[in-house]
Amino acid sequence: MTSATPDYDYSAPDVEPCNLDPDPLEAIAQTYIHSIICAFGLLGNALVIATYIFYKRAKTMTDVYLFNVAVADLIFVVALPFIIYNEQHSWFMGPVACKMLRSAYSINLYSGMLLLACISSDRYVAIVRARSSFGARSRALLYSRLICSAVWMFAVALTLPTLLYTERFEETSLGGQTAGVMCQLSFTNTETAKLMKVVVPSLQMAIGFLLPLLVMVFCYASIVCTLLRAQSSQRHKAVRVIMAVVVVFIACHLPYNVTLLTHTVSLFRERSCEAEKVKLQVLAVSRSIAYLHCCLNPILYAFIGVKFRSHFRQIMLDLWCFSKRYIYTARTSHATSDFCISGRMSSDGSNNITSFSA
Known part of the structure; x- marks a missing residue:
């Protein structure tokens, strides 16, 4: 397979090849940053999923959306270490893994962002259109599952160009030697390359960022106006949560x-080699910042809610009790069990508190 038309003319005798490989220090820093993102993203989203499976059954549309957002983020953070390792050590995994791992970010981007837009729309309907939507929200779980299924299918459809055109191939140097094995978008003709190099990022910007942003701004602006008119002691806290999101x-x-x-x-x-290096460095840094959002989603949309925090405390309590069961004697275990039972009752009793995000 051959990639798209090269950006630089290496055939000219007076032009040296432009080395766009990242600096070793930059690669090390990027590895540490992505490792932190992966660790916190894995922990936070796994806790959200565990909470919904074992402690907090999905009862509202937002619950279903939050569960699916956590699944989408978890898929990406699991794939992220393999993507980074293969990029820095030449791609040693097969062509199937190449396509699947490269598609993981695209699926996470489209599904996650569209689901966040769905969450803002659901909050808008529940708060701004509360009276007119009462009857429709009685069938919320059915609607939310159908919407989530449609979002996942739409995300997979938008990922098809990445899935189809991503290939694992050997990069050759000017002397005909193998310079490395890469996994990236690759095309058989120039016209397809030009089209896909515009279509793929354009879809990502339009549907993965602009559309969710517009929906969120409209819905949350309407919610803030409604909350400010309401006589509620919790309205300022809810407004701060919305602004943070x-x-x-x-x-x-x-x-x-x-x-x-x-x-x-x-x-x-046509662009200079140095300008291209700077642009790729900025692109790598900004991409890492975008990756960070999968770690912040559990905090913003789940743990910040009072109900969800009570379930999280219950998880920690149950894990503590489970570990004590294998450490203490029978008498101490009996005392621990009593403490765990009282802790569960206390946690359940706190679930009557409501909040904006949970």
């Missing part, structure tokens, strides 16, 4: 999408 979303994804837009616009224009 929107600000974090923009802070994580805006830099990457702006850089991606700049990169896409300049693809078919």
Whole structure:
């Protein structure tokens, strides 16, 4: 397979090849950053999924959406270490793994962002349109499962270009020697390359960022106006939560999408080697910031809610009791069991408290 038309003319005798490989120190720093993202993302999203499976049955549309967001983020953080390792050590895994791992981020992006838009829409209907939507929300679980299924199918459909055109191939140097094994978008003709190099990032920016952003801004702005008119002691806390959700979303994804837009616009224009290096460095940094959002989702959409925090405390209590069962004597275990029972009753009793996000 051959990649798209090269950005630089290496056939000219006076032009040396442009080495776009990342600096070793940059690669090490990127590895540490992605390891932290992976660790916290794995822990946070696994706790969200465990909570919904074992402690908090999905009762509302938002519960179903949050569960699916955690699944989407978990898929990505599991794939992230393999992606980073293979990029830095030449791609040693087969072509199937190449396609699947490269598609993991795309599926996470589309499904996760669209589900966050669904959460904001559900909160808008529940708070701003509470009276008119009462009858429809009685069938919320059925609707939410259908919507989530549609979101996942739509995300897979949007990922098809990445899945189809991503290939594992050997990169050759000017002397005909194998320079390394890579896994990236690859095309058999120039026209397809030009089309896909514009379509893929354009879809990512439009559906993976702009559409969810517009939905979130409209819905949360309407919710804030409604809450400010309401006579509620909790309204200021709810407004702060909404502002945090929107600000974090923009802070994580805006830099990457702006850089991606700049990169896409300049693809078919001549540019210097140094400018290309700087642009790729900025793209890598902003991409890591976008990855960070999968760690913050559990905090913003789950753990910040009072109900969810009580279930999280119950998980910690049950894990503590489970470990004590194998350490203490029978008498101490009996005392621990009594403590665990009282702790569970206390935790269940606190579930009557409501909050905006849970």
